[in-house]
Amino acid sequence: MRTNRVFAATALVAALGLTVAACGGGSDSKGSGDISASPGSLKGQTITYWASNQGTSLANDKQVLTPELKKFTQQTGIKVNLEVVGWADLLNRILAATTSGQGPDVLNIGNTWSASLQATGALMPWDANAFATVGGKGRFSAAALASAGAAGKDPAALPLYSMAYGLYYNKKEFADAGIAQPPTTWAELVADGKKLTKDGHYGLAVEGANGAENIHHAFVLAKQHGADWFDASGKPTFTGAGNVAAVKQYVDFIASDKIAAKGDAEYVQNQTITDFATGKAAMMMWQSAATSIKSHGMSQDQYGVVPVPTQTAGATGDAGVTSMVAGINVAVFNSTKHKAAAVQLAKFLTSTPEQKILNGTYGTIPPVTEAQSDPAFQTPDLKALAGVLSKSAAPMPQVANEAQFENLVGPAIKSLFADAAAGKAVTDDTVKAALQKAQSQMPTS
Incomplete structure (x- = not known):
């Protein structure tokens, strides 16, 4: 998911135990809970869609989505009230909607939230019948579906935009420093980073105050260290040696390696x-950044994208994980009064033509496999990221308390970065203490 969101998952602890109230964008009498209703019978209904911020601004998203939603209305007669919600507010807005009855019919969610929101009962399950209305489960990539809900349960949402982390590197700066190839191991990255750090320029940029970035990299590095953040029963295991090593390795880019600027500890936007x-x-290590890079005047031929390094060259299995499965899902509120119309919008957004348009605009990868062959997704950077998704990406923990994990561990790493920037020692003990504090605040059930 996009990484400029500020975590707001605390309220989820309470929401998990609550029954979802009725939601929906209006109360006209044509509402139907039958998702198989023909589009023609839904003409005149109005539904509300909360879209997440994918573009350069909320206004940019409205410019992108408005003509597409007008197209949907022309095709179906269903009107859509669009609201683009920033990441700082989205999760809290969703959680409030599950209890107040004042929410949308269709919404975007970060795919890492899927299992947590699924546990509230707020989202419509996509069972075999529901998938049949959008052309079948087989249209979507397996990696994207793996981040749509807890294992063994019907997905809580449909994949809409797919992303993956890659290592972006400046070709000219590498050439000027005499570095022939981008690094494939962390030892190589640190060595290259030290060569590139001089005269106010740094080898690597990190987003130290961004909780999402912190969580994503801690997840990947923990995998590489042979660790998980939850055991098989869903119990948190934050203080395990592999997790401690992962967090310390990440914070050390500022603390001991000194290849990232101290000011990066405050980066969040x-x-x-x-x-x-x-x-x-x-x-930098980022997910699907081409559009944002271009907005700053850097052309695609000036940089390259390769998989994020691993601990050892050629690592496979968990040791070879280089990204979480990043992306945005589209969901239907389970208690909407306009379920059939809401499903029609989800069908439209995940149709092959719209997948090409929307993912092409946002610089993301279509989770609908049929759309991936379009020339727009054959650029070197997107091909590299698509390879990561298919070969070395793993879904974030699909457990009910995943959102609380993000809300607690992300800020814990932020504090460690702040310590590093202030010149305080970051040791295994201080990292473990920070993770222990986070774990002590996790729900017990």
């Missing part, structure tokens, strides 16, 4: 992309 695109940093 995509300043990493700005630093990379303007030449202040030679590398």
Whole structure:
């Protein structure tokens, strides 16, 4: 999912135990809970759609989505009230809607929230009958579906936009430093980063105050260290040696390696992309950043994208994981009064033509496999990221308390980055203490 969101998952602890109230964008008498209703019978209904911020601004998203939703209305007669919601507010808005009855019919969610929101009962399950209305489950990539809800349950949402992390590197800065190839291991990345760090420029940019970034990298590095953040029963295991090693390795980019600027500890609003695109940093680890990089004036031929490094060259299995399965899902509120109309909108947004248009505009990868062959998705960077999704990406923990994990561990890592920037020692003990504090605040059931 996009990484400029601020975590607002605390309310989820209470929401998990509540019954979802009725939601929906209106109360006209034509509403139907029968998702198989023909589009013609739904003409004249009005539904509300909460879209997440995918473009350069909320206004940009409205410019992108409005003509597409008008197209949907022309095809079906169903009107759509669009609201683009920023990441800082989206989760809290969703949680409030599950209890107040004042919510949308259709909404975007970060795919890492899927299992947590699924546990509230707020989202319509996509069973075999529901999937049949959108052309079948087989249209979607397996990796994207794996981040649509808990294992063994019907998905809580449909994949809409897919993303993956890659290592972006500045070709000219690498050449000027005499570095022939981008790094494939972390030892190589640190060595290259030190060569590239001079005269106010740094080898790597990180987003140290961005909770999402922190969680995503801690997840990947923990996998590489042979660790998970939850055991098989869903119990948190934050203080395990592999998790401690993962967090310390990430914070050390500022603390001991000194290849990222101390000021990066305060980055929270995509300043990493700005630093990379303007030449202040030679590398960054980011998800599907082409559109944002271009907005800063950097052309695609000036940078390359390769998989994020691993601990050892050629690592496979969990040791070879280089990204979480990133992306945005589209969901239908389970208690909407306009379920059939809502499903029609989900069908439209995940149709092959719309997948090409929307993912092409946002620089993301279509989770609908038929759309991936379009030339728009054959650029070197997107091909590299698509390879990551298919070969070395793993879904974030699909457990009910995943959102609380993000809300607690992300800020814990932010505090460690702040310590590093202030010159305080970051040791295994201090990392473990921060993770222990986070774990102590996790729900017990």
